[in-house]
Amino acid sequence: MKDIPYKIYLNEDEMPKAWYNLRADMKNKPAPLLNPGTLKPMKPEELSPVFCEELIRQELDNETPYFRIPDEILDFYRMYRPSPLVRAYCLEKALDTPAKIYYKFEGNNTSGSHKLNSAIAQAYYAKKQGLKGVTTETGAGQWGTALSMACSYLGLDCRVYMVKVSYEQKPFRREVMRTYGASVTPSPSMTTEVGKRILAAHPGTTGSLGCAISEAVEAATTTEGYRYVLGSVLNQVLLHQSIIGLETEAALKKYDIHPDIIIGCAGGGSNLGGLIAPFMRDKIKGLEDYRIIAVEPQSCPSFTRGKYAYDFCDTGMVCPLAKMYTLGSSFIPAPNHAGGLRYHGMSSTLSQLYDDGLMEAVAVPQTKVFEAAEFFARTEGILPAPESSHAIRVAVDEAVKCRETGEEKTIVFGLTGTGYFDMVAYEKFHDGKMDDYVPTDEELSVSFSKLPSVSV
Ligand SMILES: *Cc1c(COP(=O)(O)O)cnc(C)c1O
Numbered sequence: 470m471k472d473i474p475y476k477i478y479l480n481e482d483e484m485p486k487a488w489y490n491l492r493a494d495m496k497n498k499p500a501p502l503l504n505p506g507t508l509k510p511m512k513p514e515e516l517s518p519v520f521c522e523e524l525i526r527q528e529l530d531n532e533t534p535y536f537r538i539p540d541e542i543l544d545f546y547r548m549y550r551p552s553p554l555v556r557a558y559c560l561e562k563a564l565d566t567p568a569k570i571y572y573k574f575e576g577n578n579t580s581g582s583h584k585l586n587s588a589i590a591q592a593y594y595a596k597k598q599g600l601k602g603v604t605t606e607t608g609a610g611q612w613g614t615a616l617s618m619a620c621s622y623l624g625l626d627c628r629v630y631m632v633k634v635s636y637e638q639k640p641f642r643r644e645v646m647r648t649y650g651a652s653v654t655p656s657p658s659m660t661t662e663v664g665k666r667i668l669a670a671h672p673g674t675t676g677s678l679g680c681a682i683s684e685a686v687e688a689a690t691t692t693e694g695y696r697y698v699l700g701s702v703l704n705q706v707l708l709h710q711s712i713i714g715l716e717t718e719a720a721l722k723k724y725d726i727h728p729d730i731i732i733g734c735a736g737g738g739s740n741l742g743g744l745i746a747p748f749m750r751d752k753i754k755g756l757e758d759y760r761i762i763a764v765e766p767q768s769c770p771s772f773t774r775g776k777y778a779y780d781f782c783d784t785g786m787v788c789p790l791a792k793m794y795t796l797g798s799s800f801i802p803a804p805n806h807a808g809g810l811r812y813h814g815m816s817s818t819l820s821q822l823y824d825d826g827l828m829e830a831v832a833v834p835q836t837k838v839f840e841a842a843e844f845f846a847r848t849e850g851i852l853p854a855p856e857s858s859h860a861i862r863v864a865v866d867e868a869v870k871c872r873e874t875g876e877e878k879t880i881v882f883g884l885t886g887t888g889y890f891d892m893v894a895y896e897k898f899h900d901g902k903m904d905d906y907v908p909t910d911e912e913l914s915v916s917f918s919k920l921p922s923v924s925v
Contacts, residue, residue: 475555477723478551478720481547484550484712484716489715490533491746497825498531499817500779502789502817503789503923505788513526519696521591521698522594529704538590539593548578549577552574554720555571556570559850567876574851576853579618581854581889581890582886583886589622591709595696595698596624601625601694604695604697606685608812611642614642620651626695627650627651628654628688629652629654633655638893657684663680679801682783683783687785706737710743710746711742711746717881727879729760729878731745732863732864732867734764734883740885742819761828762830763831765810765831766832766859768811768835768908770796771793772794774908775795777793778920780792780813781798782814784799792820797913797915798919799919800912805906806835806839807859809885836903839855840862842855851884852889855888857886861884
């Protein structure tokens with residue numbers, strides 16, 4: 470028997486009963502959302518045609534450290550939480566490393582990713598407000614799947630705008646959403662004004678997350694009894710995802726484990742923001758000095774090559790402006806296979822922490838990510854999502870460094886989901902047909918030049 474079990478499970482009663490709001494402890498608060506018309510900070514009443522009331526309150530609250538999780542949401546969480554923290558003994562052995570590697574596994578639910586943690590919260594507050602339904606966008610499909618599960622549980626209508634290329638290439642994801650009762654429209658579509666405009670300007674476009682967001686927002690604001698919900702980037706989403714970090718912290722404490730390095734993949738930043746929340750709190754308070762690493766694809770390098778600036782969250786420029794590390798809202802990344810990481814911007818909370826030097830970021834090429842994914846599948850058994858495999862890549866690299874230096878570091882990474890719907894990507898990798906497209910500086914300068922000019 471090993472002294473630390475393969476899987477550290479918390480009991481149900483050890484599951485956190487409140488979300489933790491890291492912003493409350495940040496010295497430099499994330500910059501506020503701005504009204505795209507007046508360039509003044511968004512007021513709650515300006516957000517209320519788009520978002521639910523309670524979610525607006527959570528979005529704008531930089532002071533309250535803990536938000537009690539409503540009992541109904543806790544009941545739903547109990548269907549798949551607490552999630553295990555796994556000691557990757559087999560991976561350590563295969564790497565012949567003195568490092569100790571742990572991963573927090575969020576793929577143990579039908580949606581296949583961490584996104585359900587926020588989907589149920591957002592659907593719950595919409596239902597409580599007496600709404601009929603919600604609209605959203607989905608790229609690869611994980612968020613749409615999670616939201617459709619949450620909505621069917623609560624009896625709420627769910628309308629998903631799915632990036633057209635994924636709608637066509639991922640029919641199985643689409644059918645999972647429809648199984649849970651959601652309606653799924655390929656975006657850009659002719660069902661919205663902004664969709665028509667984008668199609669007129671770019672005939673034949675296969676869409677992007679930014680386009681789909683514009684359409685979903687328009688659909689929400691023009692349909693009685695509907696609001697829009699978003700699966701990443703926003704402060705409220707990081708708040709809900711703090712359940713990941715709080716459970717990780719509790720599991721580590723249970724066995725007196727002290728992490729040195731914490732790693733997560735970063736698309737819009739929600740899983741990473743959630744995973745690191747309590748650890749970053751202790752780092753900000755000067756109690757600990759963890760290394761915290763965000764991993765992003767080289768094809769969509771918001772942190773490592775982006776600018777820290779106010780930008781639109783969507784292509785149609787209907788959403789508020791957020792200050793974030795961004796490649797520019799007109800940047801459309803090459804069709805890499807980690808759909809969940811193809812967003813031009815980054816959570817403004819994480820952007821501020823990164824700008825303050827409290828975390829690091831690494832960009833990795835796609836084929837190296839799939840090498841790590843396959844190695845992980847063969848050693849630990851779990852078939853990882855391409856997004857999650859970005860974190861695996863860097864965890865493996867850090868463990869290999871430990872082999873070289875002999876250091877016994879403790880590494881914790883977030884395994885955000887499973888890759889069963891990504892087998893076309895794995896097929897490309899196996900057939901040697903995957904490329905490592907990296908945008909040139911010239912390409913990036915085109916989208917940077919279209920950043921809105923905001924002086925605040
Ligand atoms: C959506 C997604 C991500 C990236 O989103 P974040 O908001 O950055 O966490 C990562 N992994 C999986 C499996 C996803 O579905």
